[in-house]
Amino acid sequence: MRTAATGRLVGNLPTELTSFIGRERELAEVKRLLGVGRLVTLTGVGGVGKTRLALHVATDARRAFPDGVWLVDLAASEAPKSPVRLVAETLGLRNVQDPAGLAGRLAGKRMLLVLDNCEHLIDECAALVGDLLCLTADVRILATSRQLLRANGEFVLEVPPLPVPELDEASADTVLLYAAVRLFSERASAVVPEFAVCAANAAAVTRLCHRLDGLPLAIEFAALRMRALSVEQIADRVDQMFQLLRSDSPVAPPRQKTLYGLIDWSYHLCSVEERTLWARLSVFSGVCDLETAEQVCDDGILTDAVLDATAGLVEKSILGREANGSRTRYRMLEALRRYGHDRLVESGEEQAVRRRHRDWYRNLAEQAGAEWFGPGQGEWLDRMAGEEAEWAAVLEFCLNEPGEERTGLEMAAALWSHPLSFSSLGDGHRWLQRALAADPSPSAARARALWADAWLYLRSGDLPAAAPLLEECRALAERLGDQAQLAGVIQLTGLAAVLEEDFPRAYALLSRALAHYRATGDHGRSWTTLLQLATAAVFMGDARSTALCRECDEMCESAGARWSRREAHWITGLDLWRRGDARAATSVIRQALRPPRVPVDHLGLAHCVEALGWIAADQDRHEYAAELLGAAEALWRSAGASLPKIGPVAHAHTDCETGLRRTLGQDAFAAAHARGGRLTPEQAIARARDEEPAASETADGALTGVAAVLTRREREIAELVARGFSNKDIASALVIAQRTAEGHVGRILYKMGFTSRTQVAAAWAAQYGSR
Known part of the structure; x- marks a missing residue:
């Protein structure tokens, strides 16, 4: 063995032939x-x-x-x-x-x-x-x-995959801040010298890196295909990744010449039980926990072995592990999932495993529908939002597999028939309408799905779209003798009357529906109907409004339904405001904005922020009120909705906005409204509670200092870092994967030129103060 007596560097390390990117x-x-x-x-x-x-x-x-x-x-x-x-x-x-x-x-x-x-x-x-x-x-x-x-x-x-951009961040300047994109750009330009990431191809590059999960070798294989294909064509063909992603390098080891060979190497290092579990886990599109894996993947062959096989796959880096509150979840990269799927098809077990997957999530959807109004609301929100990919996968299976359409209809109805619906209103409509089209036969499931679709439309104030759905639901429920859905039609007809500002009719209809729900013990629908009844009473100035608002709040407190309590606080605050007590109204509505994490329910937030804007305008805090109206509008959009075009909320908004434009002038109103519209949900909460937003702005609305170099999401995360949140805490607070949180923090460090979270926290606190 050589020594270092001469002072020369000793060893056999190869020379790096390409640049090292990220990490x-x-x-x-x-x-x-x-x-x-x-x-x-x-x-x-x-x-x-x-x-x-x-x-x-x-x-x-x-x-x-x-x-x-x-x-x-x-x-x-x-x-x-x-x-x-x-x-x-x-x-x-x-x-x-x-x-x-x-x-x-x-x-x-x-x-x-x-x-x-x-x-x-x-x-x-x-x-x-x-x-x-x-x-x-x-x-x-x-x-x-x-x-x-x-x-x-x-x-x-x-060692995680390289950070990848979110699909909605596909501008050329932004995506090049991500190591996965920079790797593709550099390797592709080595093959096609004139290639560069630009406005025309940024979306395709983002989509490609996203689909490849930021896996460096897969990205380098994809770059080699630039010899024959455009980046758009490569992104379009990535579903055939095992045929597409390969290298013809004469010096590469055989296992590294194709993506398939690389993964096959790992497969043959696994035990029989681990291989079986790997194949069966490929039915999951996103994450799963151990309980779910045991129910979906165990048909008796893996009895008592799922835990050990799961641990083995984690140790062999086939499954990624991420914490989510008290539950540990597992995630598989897309390339590994596709390899496992091929093995599952070869085994002849695919349909059986997919049906167990379907059954598990169907039961989960029904359980969520039965338990949403109770102490587990926060957990259900987290679970439903965190497993959105699985709901989509099951619905796709049901709506595309002959004989499964009714199950898809039942699931869609269960998922979107209560206020904890995890996705935007637009997504809910799309799934419900696909399910209704796939199974047009008369059934209780169809009546329930029609009701749910109408409910989503009315939540965003779209009465014309809801009306024909309600009529079809009523006719079908009468034909089937379905008293639950008949009561539901009465309830939503009453809600439609609230939106039409026909408050006496609304009060009568909602009272009838409430009586039915109370008689049948349906606490969830009892509460939503009671809230709508209180809303009708408040806006028509009925003396019973205060008692109804109090009952709404007491129901939430008794059931432990803290998320629903936001709506109870909203209507109670409006009742106090209309009775002349603006200070108490502001205090009550701000209580709805106290949860320590960013809530999923942006519709509820929009209602609260909007109402605080009305009250602020009445108190002559005109610029502040205009900011809150802008923040509320952004929250409506983030929920896939818009401010209702009809009804008492729309009229109150119009009256407030008209008064503010007249008092402030068009330009000043527009500037303040725009400032509010740029706030993140957490910043909107802070502003609505009369705290300074996390990011300072100049008088003309331009972001300054640290915030100026960060995207809206990164500003949100930088503030959480400054408040001492770990990556795990950030993931939980924002309902994102821990790896996504880590990627955002890494990009913040890169943009700010820092090497530690402590530096981020110090810079944030120095400019914007501790929160």
């Missing part, structure tokens, strides 16, 4: 771990860039190891060799028989060993590094493996 956080963390421990293992799915990261760190660290930095590729040899033999051959050592013997030869050496691709020799590698750590003092080991070595003293860093 600022991971680079810093690996270097930190190597400083505190002697064994660092980089884990992650095949193709995620473990080897490239390890080599980059090792290259930077060469001067710290006078006896060399040595790369040992444990998968390079076609004939299997022991790790001891491969290390000895790399170092030029002879007559080394076992780990202890190797350790003896390395005693007194100060070197770094990079053990690459340990996963297929995991037990032998664990034994080797164990002896090296025990019998030497200054040998450090940087290992890459798709699963842990489980050696004493092991520090582990999971």
Whole structure:
């Protein structure tokens, strides 16, 4: 073995032939771990860039190891060799028989060993590094493996895919801040020199990187296809990723010449139970937890083995693990899911597993419908929003599989028949209308779906769209003798009368519906009808309004339904305002804005912020009122709706806006309204509570300082970082995946030129103050 007596750098690290892109956080963390421990293992799915990261760190660290930095590729040899033999051959050592013997030869050496691709020799590698750590003092080991070595003293860093843009961030300037896009851009320009990410192709590049989950090797394979295809064509064909993504490099190992071969390598390292579970988990489009996996994937073959197989797939980097409150969830990258799906089809089990998947989510939808008005409202919101991809997958299966249409109709009706509907109103309409078209036969499910679709339209104030749905629902319910839906038609006809400002008729109809729901013990619909009844009473100045508002609030408190209480506070505040107590009204409505996390229910928020704008205008706080109207309008849009064009809310809004335009003047009103419209939901809450928004603005509405370089979502996250939120906390607060939160934080660091969250917090607090 060579020594460092001459002062030359010693080792066998290859020269980097292409630029290293991104990974600022991971680079810093690996270097930190190597400083505190002697064994660092980089884990992650095949193709995620473990080897490239390890080599980059090792290259930077060469001067710290006078006896060399040595790369040992444990998968390079076609004939299997022991790790001891491969290390000895790399170092030029002879007559080394076992780990202890190797350790003896390395005693007194100060070197770094990079053990690459340990996963297929995991037990032998664990034994080797164990002896090296025990019998030497200054040998450090940087290992890459798709699963842990489980050696004493092991520090582990999971290497994630590269951050990718959100699909709605597809501007050329914005997407190039993401490492996945920069990687594609650079590798594609090496193939087609004139290629550059621009306004014309930014959306296609974003879509491609998104579909490839930011997996570096897949992105590099896609860039190679630029020789024959445009980026738009590659993005369009990514569904055939295993045929599309390959390399013809003569020096690449066979397992790295195709994306399929790379994943197949991992598959054959799995146990029989792990392979079976991998295939069955491919029916999940997004995330799942252990309970769900057990119900969907176990048909008796995997009895009592799902937990162990799940743990094994996590250890082998097939499943990503993310925390969500008290539940741990698992996610599979798209390429791994597609490979698993191919295996599932080969097994002949696909239809059986998809039906178990359907049954689980159908039961979950019905349970949500039965329990939404209760203490678990927050958990149901999180669960339904967090598994939106699964609801969509099940509905697609039902609406495209002959014989499953009725189940799809039942699920769509269950999902959108209560106020905790997790998606925008527009998405709800699209699914309900597809389901209604797929199963036009008369049924109780159809009546319920018609009712749900009408309910969504009325929630956004669209009476003309709701009217024919209600009429068809009424006729069908009468034909079927469905008393529940007949009561529902009466309820929604009463709500329509509120929107038409025919308050006496609304009061009579809603009273009838409420009596039916109370008699049948339907607490959820009782409360929504009571809220609508209180609304009618408040706007017609009925003396019974105060008692009805109090009853709305008491029902929420008794049931523990804190999310529904926002609406109760809204109508109570309006009642107090109309009775002349603006201060009490403001206090009550602001109570609805107290939850510590950004709520999913932007419609409820819009109502509250709008009402506070009316009250502020009455108190001659004209610019503030205009800002709140702008913020409310943005919240309406984010929910897929718009301010109702008819009804008492629209009239109150029009009266308020007209008065503000007259008092402030057109230009001043427009500027204040625009400032409110740029606020994020959390900033809108702060402003509605009469606190300063998180991001300061100039008089003309331009963002300043830190906020000026960040997108709206990044400003929202930067404020949470400043408040001490971890990535896990941010993911929970904003109902996004933890990996997405990590990507946003990484981009904030990059844009602001920082290397730590502490710097972000300090800069934010310095400019905008602590919140």
